[in-house]
Amino acid sequence: xxxxxxxxxxxxxIQQKPRAQVVIIGGGINGLGTFRxxxxxxxxxxxxxxxxxxxxxxxxxxxxIHGGIRYLENGEFRLVRESVAERNGLLTTAPxxxxxxxxxxxxxxxxxxILAAPLRFLTHKQGRIVERGAFLIKLGLSLYDSFSRxxxxxxxxxxxxxxxSRQELPLLNRDxxxxxxxxxxxxxxxxxxxxxxxxxxxxxxxTGAGTSAATGGDAGGSARxxxxxxxxxxxxxxVRVRDLVGGGEFTITADVVINASGPWTxxxxxxxxxxTAYMGGTKGSHIVLDNPQLLAACAGREMFFxxxxxxxxxxxxxxxxxxxxxxxLDANIHEPAVCTDEEIDYFIDLVAHxxxxxxxxxxxxxxxxxGIRPLPKHDDTQPGFVSRDYRIVPTKPAGLGGGTVLSLxxxxxxxxxxxxxxxxxxxxxxxxxxxxxxxxxLAIGGGRNYPMTDAARASWIAAYGGSVGRERADxxxxxxxxxxxxxxxxxxxxxxxPLASTNEFSTGELVFIAENEFVVHVADVxxxxxxxxxxxxxxxxxxxxxxxxxxxxxxWSEQTRQDEVIxxxxxxxxxxxxxxxxxEERSVKHGG
Numbered sequence: 150x151x152x153x154x155x156x157x158x159x160x161x162x163i164q165q166k167p168r169a170q171v172v173i174i175g176g177g178i179n180g181l182g183t184f185r186x187x188x189x190x191x192x193x194x195x196x197x198x199x200x201x202x203x204x205x206x207x208x209x210x211x212x213x214i215h216g217g218i219r220y221l222e223n224g225e226f227r228l229v230r231e232s233v234a235e236r237n238g239l240l241t242t243a244p245x246x247x248x249x250x251x252x253x254x255x256x257x258x259x260x261x262x263i264l265a266a267p268l269r270f271l272t273h274k275q276g277r278i279v280e281r282g283a284f285l286i287k288l289g290l291s292l293y294d295s296f297s298r299x300x301x302x303x304x305x306x307x308x309x310x311x312x313x314s315r316q317e318l319p320l321l322n323r324d325x326x327x328x329x330x331x332x333x334x335x336x337x338x339x340x341x342x343x344x345x346x347x348x349x350x351x352x353x354x355x356t357g358a359g360t361s362a363a364t365g366g367d368a369g370g371s372a373r374x375x376x377x378x379x380x381x382x383x384x385x386x387x388v389r390v391r392d393l394v395g396g397g398e399f400t401i402t403a404d405v406v407i408n409a410s411g412p413w414t415x416x417x418x419x420x421x422x423x424x425t426a427y428m429g430g431t432k433g434s435h436i437v438l439d440n441p442q443l444l445a446a447c448a449g450r451e452m453f454f455x456x457x458x459x460x461x462x463x464x465x466x467x468x469x470x471x472x473x474x475x476x477x478l479d480a481n482i483h484e485p486a487v488c489t490d491e492e493i494d495y496f497i498d499l500v501a502h503x504x505x506x507x508x509x510x511x512x513x514x515x516x517x518x519x520g521i522r523p524l525p526k527h528d529d530t531q532p533g534f535v536s537r538d539y540r541i542v543p544t545k546p547a548g549l550g551g552g553t554v555l556s557l558x559x560x561x562x563x564x565x566x567x568x569x570x571x572x573x574x575x576x577x578x579x580x581x582x583x584x585x586x587x588x589x590x591l592a593i594g595g596g597r598n599y600p601m602t603d604a605a606r607a608s609w610i611a612a613y614g615g616s617v618g619r620e621r622a623d624x625x626x627x628x629x630x631x632x633x634x635x636x637x638x639x640x641x642x643x644x645x646x647p648l649a650s651t652n653e654f655s656t657g658e659l660v661f662i663a664e665n666e667f668v669v670h671v672a673d674v675x676x677x678x679x680x681x682x683x684x685x686x687x688x689x690x691x692x693x694x695x696x697x698x699x700x701x702x703x704x705w706s707e708q709t710r711q712d713e714v715i716x717x718x719x720x721x722x723x724x725x726x727x728x729x730x731x732x733e734e735r736s737v738k739h740g741g
Contacts, residue, residue: 155395155704156392156395156397157375157392157394157395157669159373159374159375159667160375160378160392160394160395160397162373162375163195163197163373163375163378163399163401164397164399166373167387167399167400167401167402168193168401168402168403169193169194169195169373169401169402169403170192170193170194170403170404170405170580171187171192171193171194171195171403171404171405171406171407171576171580172194172195172196172197172388172401172403172405172406172407173187173194173195173196173197173406173407173409174196174197174380174388174406174407174408174409174410174417175196175198175205175407175408175409175410175411175413175417176196176197176198176200176201176202176203176347176374176376177198177202177203177205177206177207177343177409177411178203178207178339178342178343178346178562178565179409179411179557179560179565179568179569179572180196180198180407180409180410181196181202181203181343181346181347181350181565182346182565182566182568182569183407183409183568183569183572183573183576184196184346184347184350184372184374185346185347185349185350185353185569185588186350186566186569186570186572186573186588187350187372187573187576187577188349188350188351188353188354188371188372189350189353189585189586189588189591190573190577190582190584190585190586191371191585192371192573192576192577192580192582193371193372194350194354194371194372194373195372195373195374195401195403196350196373196374196375197374197375197378197379197380197390197401198374198375198376198377198378199377199378199379199380199393200376200377201376201377201669201670201672201673201677202340202343202344202347202376202667202677203339203340203343203344203677204340204673204676204677205411205412205413205520206411206412206430206520206521206522206523207339207340207343207411207562208339208340208518208520208676208677209433209435209486209518209519209520209521210336210339210520210562211433211435211463211465211472211474211475212335212336212337212339212465212467212472213250213333213334213335213336213451213463213465213562213563214235214236214239214240214247214250214333214334214335214336214562214563215232215236215250215333215334215563216229216232216233216236216293216296216297216333216563217229217232217537217563218289218290218293218331218333219461220232220537221289221292221293222289225537225538227538228537228538228564229293229296230296231564231567232561232563232564233293233296233297234567235563235564235565235566235567236333236334236563237297237303238566238589238590239334239336239563239566240303240334241590242590242591242592242593242596243336243342243345243592243593243594243596243630244596244599244601244630245594245595245596245599245626245627245629245630245631246336246337246338246339246341246342246345246595246596246630247334247335247336247342248334248335248336248337249303249332249333249334249335250332250333250334250335250450250451251330251332251449251450251451252330252331252332252333252450252451252452252453253318253328253329253330253450253451253452253453254286254328254329254330254331254452254453254454255314255321255322255325255327255328255452255454255503256282256283256286256325256326256327256328256329257282257322257324257325257326258282258283258326259282259283259284259326259327283308283326283327283329286329287308287329290306290329290331291306293306293331294306294331303331303332303333303334304331304332305331306329306330306331307329307330307331308327308328308329309327309328309329309330310326310327311325311326311327313328314327314328317448318446318447318448319446320442320446320504320506320507321446321503321504322502322503322504322505325503330450335451335465335467336562337467337468337680338628338680339562340676340677340678341628341629341677341678342593342594344594344666344677344678345593345594345595345596345630345632346565346593346594347374347667348594348632349593349594350372350374351372351373351374353372354371354372354373355371355372375392376667376669377392377393377394377669378390378391378392378393379391379393380417380420380421381398381420382420382421382422383420383421383422383546383548383549384400384548385400385402386402386548386549386550386551386552387400387401387402387403387549387550388400388401388402388403388406388421388549394669402550402552403552404552404553404579404580405552405553405554405555405576405579405580406421406549406552406553406554406555407554407555407557407572407576408421408554408555408556408557409557409572411430411521411523411560412428412430412480412482412521412522412523412524413428413482414427414428414523414556414557414558415427415428415482416482418544418546418554418556421546421548421549421554422546422547422548423544423546423554425542425544425556426526427525427526427542427556427558428482428523428524428525428526428558429524429525429526430480430482430521430522430523430524431477431478431479431480431521431522431524432476432477432478432479432480432486432519432520432521432522433474433475433476433477433478433519433520433521433522434474434475434476434486434487434488434489434492434517434518434519435472435473435474435475435488435517435518435519436472436473436474436488436493436496436514436516436517437467437470437471437472437473437514437515437516437517437683437684437685438470438471438472438473438509438513438514438515439470439513439515439685440471440507440509440513442507442508443464443471443500443504443507443509444466444469444470444471446504446507447464447465447466447471449466450466451463451464451465451466452464452465452503454502454503456499456502457502460476460477462474462475462499463475464499464500464503464504468680468683468684469684470515470516470683470684470685473496473499473500474496476492476495477522480521482521485723485724486519486520486521487519487723487724488517488518488519488726492519493511493514493517497509497510514726515684515685515727516682516683516684516685516725516726516727517725517726518724518725519724523557523558523559523560524537524559525540525558525559537559537561538559539557539558539559539560539561539564539568540558540559541555541556541557541558541571541572541575542555542556542558543555543556543575544556553579555572555575555576557572566588566589569588570588570589594630594632595629595630595631595632595633596630596631597630597631598631599630599631600626606623606626609622609626609631610622610623610626613633613634613637614637616637616640616641617637617640617641622637625637625658635661635665636658636661639657639660639661640655640657640658640661643656643657643660643661644656644657645657645658648691648694648695648698649690649694650688650690650691650693650694650695651681651686651688651691651694653679653681653684653686654679654681656698659674659695659698659699660698660699660701660702662674662678662679663698663699663702663703664702666678668699668703669703670713670716670717671692671695671696671699671713671714671716671717672716672717672720672721674695674699675687675691675692675695675717675721676720676721676725682721682725682727687721687727687729688729689718689729692714692717692718692721693714696710696713696714696717697710699713
């Protein structure tokens with residue numbers, strides 16, 4: 150661990166005003182969405198997160214914003230309807246990060262599964278594994294399309310036979326009889342979208358209810374948030390928290406406590422002296438491959454299909470790489486979630502099922518990640534059939550002096566705005582307040598005034614690319630949305646230089662991130678403020694150079710900087726399988 154440092158400004162702001170109307174524990178996407186929603190209503194709200202923002206379950210997603218076609222088989226029609234509506238909404242409110250995703254299902258039979266599907270629907274048990282055939286998939290996609298008929302922003306599905314499927318996907322398994330193609334949505338950088346949600350909440354708290362801005366506001370406003378601050382107990386009628394960076398402890402009091410800890414909800418409740426058994430999360434892992442042949446085989450679309458064991462899996466071209474996932478295994482919440490060798494074997498086999506002539510081997514894995522889904526306790530229900538819906542459970546722990554805890558059980562990326570609306574609505578009812586601002590259709594961060602056409606994009610780049618160049622302005626617009634204006638303004642005043650170790654970022658951009666995006670550790674930048682690690686572009690030289698650029702704005706001593714390098718390399722190796730010697734060898738091989 151890096152050595153202790155002075156108290157950060159965002160922590161000091163909470164210490165100086167430790168009383169709030171609502172305290173949110175958990176800075177994943179659902180906690181952040183609720184923080185934004187409450188701040189927009191003018192509620193005095195504080196959020197604490199024990200790690201980095203969006204570093205838990207929110208960082209382990211399949212990078213999809215989707216309606217959940219497979220939830221239909223569970224009979225979760227309300228969830229599908231809500232998910233489709235939220236997907237369509239995010240395509241317009243966060244167009245800088247959320248894009249339409251063409252998705253293709255390879256189908257190997259015509260009528261298979263017709264008898265098994267009703268049994269799965271009624272019992273939520275797998276039973277004998279029978280592949281879903283074209284008839285069932287056609288029925289499901291037709292129903293799925295019906296949920297988009299009002300306000301739909303994506304095309305309806307299409308079916309193709311063997312010849313057309315092979316024409317579009319030449320390397321597809323020759324046993325595939327059909328393909329079905331439909332659209333959902335992707336989110337290439339979910340952690341950056343989460344950060345935009347946080348910044349909107351801080352801005353709303355700083356400027357008053359009913360407003361939102363693309364950049365952060367005064368940390369001392371009515372909305373305050375801090376990462377690396379852990380809730381450790383209750384004292385004096387409030388939540389006792391510990392600053393994991395500075396080392397101090399203090400108490401925050403509030404009328405309502407929202408437990409948005411995701412899979413760790415029961416552990417947080419235990420810290421609040423309230424024993425619960427709400428959660429039963431499952432582990433999901435992914436790998437990211439540098440395999441040009443597989444990338445080309447996907448033809449720009451996600452392959453989404455049922456594997457031989459009945460698990461719905463995906464092969465997903467993303468940022469010049471291919472992500473393969475996911476598993477759905479019972480998990481121990483007390484142990485770190487890590488992608489295992491057995492899971493990697495599973496992923497290699499499932500690729501062979503769809504593209505049997507494409508060679509996959511472990512040397513092509515540039516990144517791996519795993520997380521625990523915030524699912525409800527499911528007893529004998531098989532993991533794949535556990536509800537992805539959510540509920541809110543109120544309790545009144547004795548140690549909180551009559552305050553109410555609202556525990557979120559469940560929730561997923563796609564529906565975070567709706568979840569936040571429900572959570573904040575229940576909190577405001579307890580406070581005796583009424584909603585004044587709706588987040589439905591409200592642009593998020595850099596999605597505000599985002600240029601949606603080629604002409605509008607060219608106009609934006611021409612307007613703001615004068616000092617940094619049009620190519621650089623285009624890159625920054627893609628990376629930050631219209632928040633890129635603030636980055637460009639900063640770079641105009643900074644002696645900016647490209648990094649020597651990678652052409653992805655510059656010194657000025659890293660300093661902007663350090664000063665404006667709540668960075669605490671080197672790993673925060675490599676894993677969540679940027680996609681350098683996900684893309685497989687982290688080398689020993691990158692870690693070293695990034696640490697040196699961050700040292701000055703973050704006030705690190707040389708010893709702290711060296712500690713940060715050691716810590717970052719350990720996290721990347723242990724949690725994400727990045728072996729720096731292999732990275733260096735691959736870089737030389739590809740001329741990088």
